[in-house]
Amino acid sequence: MSKIWLNEQLMEQQQATVQIEDRGFQFGDGIYEVIKVYNGNLFTAEQHIDRFYRCADELKIVIPYTKDKMHQMIYELVEENELGTGHVYMQITRGVAPRTHYFPGNNPQATFVAYTTEGARPVNNLKNGVKTIFQDDIRWLRCDIKSLNLLGAVLAKQTAHEQGCYEAVLHRDEIVTEGSSSNVFGIKEGVLYTHPINNYILNGITRMVMLECCREIGLPVVEEAMTKTQFKSMDELFLTSTTSEVTPIVQIDEVVVGEGHPGEWTRKIQQAFEAKLPNMLVI
Numbered sequence: 001m002s003k004i005w006l007n008e009q010l011m012e013q014q015q016a017t018v019q020i021e022d023r024g025f026q027f028g029d030g031i032y033e034v035i036k037v038y039n040g041n042l043f044t045a046e047q048h049i050d051r052f053y054r055c056a057d058e059l060k061i062v063i064p065y066t067k068d069k070m071h072q073m074i075y076e077l078v079e080e081n082e083l084g085t086g087h088v089y090m091q092i093t094r095g096v097a098p099r100t101h102y103f104p105g106n107n108p109q110a111t112f113v114a115y116t117t118e119g120a121r122p123v124n125n126l127k128n129g130v131k132t133i134f135q136d137d138i139r140w141l142r143c144d145i146k147s148l149n150l151l152g153a154v155l156a157k158q159t160a161h162e163q164g165c166y167e168a169v170l171h172r173d174e175i176v177t178e179g180s181s182s183n184v185f186g187i188k189e190g191v192l193y194t195h196p197i198n199n200y201i202l203n204g205i206t207r208m209v210m211l212e213c214c215r216e217i218g219l220p221v222v223e224e225a226m227t228k229t230q231f232k233s234m235d236e237l238f239l240t241s242t243t244s245e246v247t248p249i250v251q252i253d254e255v256v257v258g259e260g261h262p263g264e265w266t267r268k269i270q271q272a273f274e275a276k277l278p279n280m281l282v283i
């Protein structure tokens, strides 16, 4: 059985208990990260841990470990569970206190949980692309914080799932922001477009790595939001996330993208991205 971290205790998952007045459980008062592991190697762990601490600061949640200790705990978990390829899920909440909306006065110890999940790379999606639908972006206005408050994303993703689609592409008043759990990108006449970094989207780690790939392959980037109409008229579309890597989008609502299969630039980005993965066999 694989182990999990509950605070500073490494234990069997079935031994772990969460208090009913944990503020993560009652308010979603916490943050999370998902870190990919390839062949036992953490990928971009530093960047994920940096974002974890930044988001905790934004919410005034005190993480009781240094970044180095956090990295060591995540590394130890991967080793203990002999994780090959998959991911680490980690979260921290404001801790346990009698239920009040305002922060508990006694500064309870934050509740930290981390566990691993085995999972192969999404090779079929990477190769063939995925279908997506538009959905209103009904989330709060601090989407730059990777909060446990995910209902807006959950409802959008559920609608996509019910329609046999992989992702919901969110928009506010016709301006495309991001996917329910991904960043989205369009390529038109050899230029890549994507929503700029601000409070309306999460600054994805995969987005950062992918933009480095664009620089390497000479693809110009314009960080400018697309309208829904522009998004539908792109030559190529794709999304990025820790678990999705660089996944082509071949359909948005009823519109088939390009010729209905992943585009040339997307393939070049995938190849450049894959070259960065720790000792991976190229698929």
Ligand SMILES: Cc1ncc(COP(=O)(O)O)c(CN[C@@H]2CONC2=O)c1O
Residues within 6 Å of the ligand: 034, 153, 178, 179, 180, 181, 182, 183, 201, 202, 203, 204, 205, 206, 207, 240, 241, 242, 243, 244
């Ligand atoms: C709203 C949102 N935007 C963008 C991203 C992409 O960010 P990363 O490139 O840093 O992953 C995510 C990732 N969500 C994680 C990734 O996998 N599963 C999740 O819930 C996300 O939830």
